[in-house]
Amino acid sequence: xxxxxxxxxxxxxxxxxxxxxxxxxxxxxxxxxxxxxxxxxxxxxxxxxxxxxxxxxxxxxxxxxxxxxxxxxxxxxxxxxxxxxxxxxxxxxxxxxxxxxxxxxxxxxxxxxxxxxxxxxxxxxxxxxxxxxxxxxxxxxxxxxxxxxxxxxxxxxxxxxxxxxxxxxxxxxxxxxxxxxxxxxxxxxxxxxxxxxxxxxxxxxxxxxxxxxxxxxxxxxxxxxxxxxxxxxxxxxxxxxxxxxxxxxxxxxxxxxxxxxxxxxxxxxxxxxxxxxxxxxxxxxxxxxxxxxxxx
Amino acid sequence: xxxxxxxxxxxxxxxxxxxxxxxxxxxxxxxxxxxxxxxxxxxxxxxxxxxxxxxxxxxxxxxxxxxxxxxxxxxxxxxxxxxxxxxxxxxxxxxxxxxxxxxxxxxxxxxxxxxxxxxxxxxxxxxxxxxxxxxxxxxxxxxxxxxxxxxxxxxxxxxxxxxxxxxxxxxxxxxxxxxxxxxxxxxxxxxxxxxxxxxxxxxxxxxxxxxxxxxxxxxxxxxxxxxxxxxxxxxxxxxx
Amino acid sequence: xxxxxxxxxxxxxxxxxxxxxxxxxxxxxxxxxxxxxxxxxxxxxxxxxxxxxxxxxxxxxxxxxxxxxxxxxxxxxxxxxxxxxxxxxxxxxxxxxxxxxxxxxxxxxxxxxxxxxxxxxxxxxxxxxxxxxxxxxxxxxxxxxxxxxxxxxxxxxxxxxxxxxxxxxxxxxxxxxxxxxxxxxxxxxxxxxxxxxxxxxxxxxxxxxxxxxxxxxxxxxxxxxxxxxxxxx
Numbered sequence: 001x002x003x004x005x006x007x008x009x010x011x012x013x014x015x016x017x018x019x020x021x022x023x024x025x026x027x028x029x030x031x032x033x034x035x036x037x038x039x040x041x042x043x044x045x046x047x048x049x050x051x052x053x054x055x056x057x058x059x060x061x062x063x064x065x066x067x068x069x070x071x072x073x074x075x076x077x078x079x080x081x082x083x084x085x086x087x088x089x090x091x092x093x094x095x096x097x098x099x100x101x102x103x104x105x106x107x108x109x110x111x112x113x114x115x116x117x118x119x120x121x122x123x124x125x126x127x128x129x130x131x132x133x134x135x136x137x138x139x140x141x142x143x144x145x146x147x148x149x150x151x152x153x154x155x156x157x158x159x160x161x162x163x164x165x166x167x168x169x170x171x172x173x174x175x176x177x178x179x180x181x182x183x184x185x186x187x188x189x190x191x192x193x194x195x196x197x198x199x200x201x202x203x204x205x206x207x208x209x210x211x212x213x214x215x216x217x218x219x220x221x222x223x224x225x226x227x228x229x230x231x232x233x234x235x236x237x238x239x240x241x242x243x244x245x246x247x248x249x250x251x252x253x254x255x256x257x258x259x260x261x262x263x264x265x266x267x268x269x270x271x272x273x274x275x276x277x278x279x280x281x282x283x284x285x286x287x288x289x290x291x292x293x294x295x296x
Numbered sequence: 297x298x299x300x301x302x303x304x305x306x307x308x309x310x311x312x313x314x315x316x317x318x319x320x321x322x323x324x325x326x327x328x329x330x331x332x333x334x335x336x337x338x339x340x341x342x343x344x345x346x347x348x349x350x351x352x353x354x355x356x357x358x359x360x361x362x363x364x365x366x367x368x369x370x371x372x373x374x375x376x377x378x379x380x381x382x383x384x385x386x387x388x389x390x391x392x393x394x395x396x397x398x399x400x401x402x403x404x405x406x407x408x409x410x411x412x413x414x415x416x417x418x419x420x421x422x423x424x425x426x427x428x429x430x431x432x433x434x435x436x437x438x439x440x441x442x443x444x445x446x447x448x449x450x451x452x453x454x455x456x457x458x459x460x461x462x463x464x465x466x467x468x469x470x471x472x473x474x475x476x477x478x479x480x481x482x483x484x485x486x487x488x489x490x491x492x493x494x495x496x497x498x499x500x501x502x503x504x505x506x507x508x509x510x511x512x513x514x515x516x517x518x519x520x521x522x523x524x525x526x527x528x529x530x531x532x533x534x535x536x
Numbered sequence: 537x538x539x540x541x542x543x544x545x546x547x548x549x550x551x552x553x554x555x556x557x558x559x560x561x562x563x564x565x566x567x568x569x570x571x572x573x574x575x576x577x578x579x580x581x582x583x584x585x586x587x588x589x590x591x592x593x594x595x596x597x598x599x600x601x602x603x604x605x606x607x608x609x610x611x612x613x614x615x616x617x618x619x620x621x622x623x624x625x626x627x628x629x630x631x632x633x634x635x636x637x638x639x640x641x642x643x644x645x646x647x648x649x650x651x652x653x654x655x656x657x658x659x660x661x662x663x664x665x666x667x668x669x670x671x672x673x674x675x676x677x678x679x680x681x682x683x684x685x686x687x688x689x690x691x692x693x694x695x696x697x698x699x700x701x702x703x704x705x706x707x708x709x710x711x712x713x714x715x716x717x718x719x720x721x722x723x724x725x726x727x728x729x730x731x732x733x734x735x736x737x738x739x740x741x742x743x744x745x746x747x748x749x750x751x752x753x754x755x756x757x758x759x760x761x762x763x764x765x766x767x768x769x
Contacts, residue, residue: 321571419582
């Protein structure tokens with residue numbers, strides 16, 4: 001087990017960011033850390049990286065706690081948009097520094113990727129644009145080939161073209177040198193083709209930790225007459241509903257309707273699959289009615 | 297597990313020292329610039345004393361390290377204060393580090409910088425004397441040695457002590473702004489209001505000759521650096 | 537306190553200017569390599585300066601504070617020793633020259649030249665010698681120095697001149713000496729340290745005295761119009 005979290009709490013002065021998170025992540029897997037804004041993704045990653053201390057609970061990375069730990073630090077790279085380097089060094093020199101510190105550093109690869117992204121290595125890190133910074137940070141993180149690579153919304157600010165290129169780069173690098181990667185993002189649909197597992201957190205707690213395939217098939221959408229839907233389904237299992245005579249929708253768990261499939265089809269209710277990102281959305285939503293409720 | 301990196305603490309420490317020495321080298325340009333400006337302004341520590349007795353009036357102009365020493369002290373203080381700021385420390389987290397290594401490497405870099413700064417101050421002194429000699433054509437005399445190694449070491453250790461205090465105050469501010477302000481207030485209060493005044497501190501330091509002074513400065517500096525390191529050991533990296 | 541605060545404020549102002557300048561010129565110029573070379577160059581320049589200065593300045597010995605204290609006390613001790621007639625070889629170190637005055641007559645007049653105020657004295661010792669008219673003179677000079685800087689050689693100490701049977705005590709004009717000294721240390725520290733030495737009172741005293749010791753035949757008449765003569769024996 002590469003990463004083990006047991007009952008982690010993180011309390012700031014005003015609010016509690018993480019409330020009793022427990023999960024384990026296996027070695028050499030790409031996990032997507034999904035959650036809404038403010039769910040606690042960045043906080044969790046910062047605790048894993050050793051930047052913050054958990055208020056209580058245990059965090060173990062390869063058996064060691066990450067805070068103030070040199071062994072963990074030399075095997076972990078945390079890529080985020082506020083990553084900074086000493087302003088006197090050019091990008092070229094930053095690569096030299098990385099070569100000194102990370103034994104697995106891929107200098108060739110890093111320089112080629114940088115060239116591909118059209119960024120000159122005679123430039124300075126603080127003078128890059130937002131998208132260029134994100135690109136550089138990601139290239140840096142990939143080239144270190146650290147056993148644990150944490151990427152906190154790495155594609156922030158990148159344009160479409162380079163975004164897809166970078167996803168491919170992550171995949172190719174992962175295949176060449178397998179490592180434990182956690183990518184945090186709001187947009188599950190973007191990283192769906194990359195990740196193996198989904199770690200869905202909401203309001204500081206783990207809602208779901210399962211392989212992507214399982215997540216996809218977790219919920220289904222029933223379309224049809226709302227009253228009829230409500231007849232057959234217990235209202236407590238409905239994640240979202242839109243009331244209407246003809247096009248009423250309801251999102252329910254797949255398991256709850258496996259036995260009722262034939263009846264529902266007979267009543268004229270269609271069962272549609274929904275994408276994994278929608279699953280995550282509905283699992284973490286507050287209200288059953290969605291935003292339309294606010295406008296009622 | 298076999299593919300895990302493991303660098304020893306001392307390896308990481310010396311790599312950090314090597315790169316940090318380069319990273320902050322801009323500050324030497326500031327120091328040299330200021331020293332040159334001071335020399336051009338003519339404030340280069342030429343003091344004079346005079347006296348008269350019967351039919352003799354004697355004036356002695358001497359060129360000493362005073363001014364360059366004071367400037368280098370101020371520079372060292374500000375430099376080590378800034379080095380412990382939050383922004384500088386965040387840059388460390390893009391490479392391998394932990395808090396002890398970060399602070400100890402900062403202390404070592406400060407020490408190396410103080411040594412180089414001492415050399416710069418002394419070079420500055422001789423350069424300014426030379427230029428004075430060239431432009432005014434006055435014959436200068438010296439008392440035996442032109443270069444006094446003991447003075448060099450004393451100067452270095454005093455600058456180191458000042459830098460260590462700057463380092464400590466910088467660490468205090470890093471730890472928490474309130475603590476930093478508290479330390480400064482405490483310092484001012486201790487020096488002015490209590491019987492422990494500046495004069496006593498100076499007496500304590502300088503009583504007993506050069507060797508003892510060097511020892512006191514050295515031990516003091518090490519203590520202060522150690523204290524700063526301990527203080528920041530459990531610090532979180534926040535607000536990047 | 538005030539001058540120090542003004543000093544610190546003006547220094548901080550200069551700091552600000554230099555720092556702003558370096559920021560404005562930008563990081564394009566100041567790379568780590570450039571910085572390294574500038575520092576090396578400056579240090580090399582300093583080394584060259586030391587080299588040049590070591591040839592172009594002269595090493596002059598300064599008196600230590602113990603020596604200055606000894607000299608200051610010797611001014612009185614030498615006088616007393618000569619006064620008492622005791623032969624003390626220690627004080628012979630101050631003997632500058634021995635000379636003779638051949639008197640034409642039986643009398644010698646010691647004449648001051650206008651109003652002279654010098655740090656000198658004349659001691660006269662009479663000897664029984666009815667046949668000769670020779671006065672043996674010894675000039676003792678305790679080095680004239682201020683804060684360790686000796687200006688005995690530069691000073692004109694030719695106080696006594698023998699002319700026409702008169703020993704003239706000359707007028708000496710006010711002399712000014714300026715020393716330009718390189719001090720590779722810190723005056724501040726020295727001042728602080730010196731407060732702790734018990735003979736800090738001697739730090740800023742002048743020393744310097746000229747004593748003319750005359751050994752005169754007893755039959756010679758001395759007419760002292762200067763007031764500088766002390767008859768010993």
